[in-house]
Amino acid sequence: MKHRFGSIVLDTAFRVLVPFTLLYGFYVLVHGEYSPGGGFQAGALLAAGVLIARLVQGEEAVYDLSGNKAVVLAGLGAGLYALIGFITMVFGGKFLEYGRLPLSVHDPAELHVYGILGIEIGVTIGVMATIIAIFDALTRGEDLYDD
Amino acid sequence: MAELYLEAILLILLIATTLIVLTVKDLMAAIVVYSAFSYFAVLFYLMVGSPDVAFTEAVIGVVSTVFFISALKKLNRGVKH
Structure with missing residues (x-):
């Protein structure tokens, strides 16, 4: 995707923050037994990364986990x-x-x-998908940037 | 002894931010001060020696701030243009 979204500050913050947030989420999940952290924190971190992408890019976010997909994923996490x-x-x-x-x-x-x-891993998927589903329910059917 | 003073300062800051959240009229200001409350709670949990709870509070503080602001956008009040 070539075209720019938001301002240059948001653009740079998105490109720097999101990959490291997602990587840190996976680190917290895998190292949960040696250090503080675990499934819940890892899921919340991954969801925070996806939420940053949503907040910067709006509707055309790369990490598209909107609507029913997030709810189904939450069910799959609990099912695991x-x-x-x-x-x-x-x-x-x-x-x-x-x-x-x-x-x-x-x-x-x-x-x-x-x-x-x-x-x-099940708890992580469940928490991540639930937080994204709550965010979707809160922002459904409106543009975050209209005034 | 210094740790005791630091804990007392953090507790006073926690109570002060809570009172501000309850009394302030602008909802956007209440959300921002609540985020500050969350940060002081993180520092307090770290001081009393539970980094796991502090980590959870830090992450959930960010996520709940996002939730509150998106809910406030839906309410159409509290933000002064």
Whole structure:
């Protein structure tokens, strides 16, 4: 997309801020067990990156997750959480008993790492899509820049 | 001892910003001061040793400010042109 949106300050802020915000969101998700952060914070950071894009570019945003797509994505995030929980139940454990996950590793601690990473990814997708859906519902059918 | 004074200052700032949010007439000003309240809350959480809560508060403070301003745009009042 070649044409310029907004002023040059907004343009530069968008190009510098958004990639680093999204990258930091992924970092917080993956490093959630060693440092402060986790699924919720990572999802909120990713949503903040998308919201910056929306605020600068308006309707023609690159990260188009508008309307029903965001709601469906939120449902998929919650579904991933529930899926991991029920997989462990299918293989003979309790709900979210990660030691029963059907992976090829047999160390229970490592199984816990994979299970928690899986549900954190679900939480991240759910939180990100929910925040974007709320923003869409608040700004539906109006141009943010009219006076 | 210095930490105690710093905590007291932060608590006074938190109460002061809350009172300003409750009493100010312009809604846009209330939103901006609420954002400042969120920032002081982040500093306070960091001082009492819970960086996880501080991180959450920082991110949610930004997102909720965006929500409040877009809701205010829909209300069509409170912003002086």
